[in-house]
Amino acid sequence: MEKKHVLIVGLGLIGGSIALGIKKQHPTTEIIGLDVQKESLILGKNLGIIDTIGKTLQIEAPKADLIIFCCPVKQTEVLIQELANLPLKEDVLVTDTGSTKSSIVETANLLTRVGIRFVGGHPMAGSHKSGVIAAKVDLFENAYYLMTPVEDSTESQANVVELQSWLKGTNAKFMVLSPQEHDEITGMLSHLPHIIAAALVNETTGFTVEHPQAKRLAAGGFRDMTRIASSDPVMWTDILLTNKAVLLDLLASWKQSVTDMMGYLEEQDSSAIYHFFDEAKETRDAMPVHKDGALPAFFDLFVDIPDYPGIISEVTGYLAEDLISVINIKILETREDINGILQLTFQNQGDLDRAKECLKNKSSYRCYEK
Template identity: 50%
Template sequence: MTGRVFIIGLGLIGGSLALCIKSEHQKCTVVGYDQDPEQARLAKMLGIIDMATESIEEEACKADLIVIATPVAAAVKMVHTLSCVPLKKGAIVTDTGSTKQTVSRHGAMLREMGVEFIGGHPMAGSHKSGVTAAKKILFENAYYLLTPEQGTQSAVLEQLKGWLAGTKAKFLTVLPEEHDYMTGVISHFPHLVAASLVHQAAAAEKDSEMVGRLAAGGFRDITRIASGSPEMWKDILVDNRDVMLQLLEGWQSEMNRVAGLLHSSDADSIRNYFDQAKRYRDGLPTSEKGAIPSFYDLFVDVPDYPGVISEITGFLAKENISIVNIRIIETREEVYGVLVISFQTEEDRLCAQECLSRHTDYETSVG
């Protein structure tokens, strides 16, 4: 496809989309804007965009596709800004936010101007942020939800998919309200629960100083999503508050049910409770990306001697296997001396596991 693409917001998502679009549509021009001029400068220097601009209005009116890759609240404001610009007739505007009802409702202003607005949500992320973390493979095999309003012509939707074909994502089309409920269940609410578990541990530490030390192992793993951006999650929860309140009521009911099992000391029912959860969880797809970015961790049981970490990383480096993060945990289910290595993809983790099995006798596991 040829034309002009304008990316507003040059963080991880915006930068990665720019790379995908440039790769798939080499004859198009990709222009970028970010409120932080340094991000725009880096994006241009790294070849992520063809041009950087300091004026949204000046570039928006030339674009065939506009991607708003900003936080939710900023995206709504940007739609209002664009509604005051003489955009090209037939241009397509999309966003990348985690909630869709509000921005889609405001997108009606653009549709009245003869401009198509289709909400979008690429379900992918990374341990890193900023344009320097942008990767062309970020969205590969991830779900990319598109939320056109009723009445949107199928040809326009296909055109947007064409622009985004370089993501190699799996496109799903849902209504904005359906999107917000589904992502509330499997993304927004788990982040809230993780944050509440951290608050509970912090409160418990006032009574026992050992809590913080013990929480360095498995507890840290199951609550790692609580380390997300507070500003971003504030916007998401406020925007999706009706769904969150509904889910909170359901959660409170579920916890009351558990409290009832404990009060009755019904061992069989408690076992069944965990058994049902285990069977559902074990039946979830293991090779597909979901709403929460996956953490491809490899656990390596290592002996305690000087140089063991550099030895392991050396083996991986020789086979050009890139490491995202590395750390040591003292305990994991009473196993001591565990090295945790994080990778960008499942393929990298598998290659690393095979590499270490060839060069060492260390036991490895994936969780």
């Protein structure tokens, strides 16, 4: 059987993790990497994530059976235009990992017109770390991997099945949506919340100058509520501009909600205010806990600890003995009890559950989730 070749353009966290998933399920496939950062390619090769450091798209694309663009949306659109003019294999399959889909799928019509198959893709998982060095074979495990074919046809469905076969080693949960539905859903559940979180943080800039103590108080719930505001500004500029129409509608609706609340306050309408929060509570309480979706899930364990030197190393030492990895540690400064509260963040629910059991067996600390 002829050896298969996969070309990954953009070898960072996502591209590297996809490469590992493909190698897991298709070990004889040659993975070729392309990236503007030569250091990423060298590191990826040394780590065994890719097999070959590619030269240029023009040289490597004609060899590939599968081409995956792991780049910002605008950059992917430019590369797709280049790809349409190259002598590719007759049965090559092309996909991407962009966070918006309508504009990419529209650009991909350039490929379908010349007989090149394309399926849009969006793996909905990430990490607080970045770069190919952070790539993990299980990054997408049980996370949703959205696919948006160029049309609803038997041929497009077959292309989706083929792409899922290539990506089976990621252990992701595949879901098929139209490009427009994808952008509307992610616009509401991911893009709008990122805008609101960033706006809340920006609102504090001048406020904390006037009220310096607010910075200490923001270390509690406000910090947790606005975690996503720490996202890459370059990436989010790209996402917002490529989902412009959807977001303008959502922002108009959000603006109206804020205007309504201002009216309730001015009129002291306690019934309307109560309904506003009651409706939100019912909707929020009905949501599944710790399911990977449009926003990154945070797997936090809170540990009540006594305040004495070495306590943090003691707790992390217990976890290290059981080979449990912690991705973030924080001491909560805002508290009402005598003990301190240590907030441990894990990559997934499985690690959190193991940590809870570990500390239960090895210590007397109270552990709980929120």
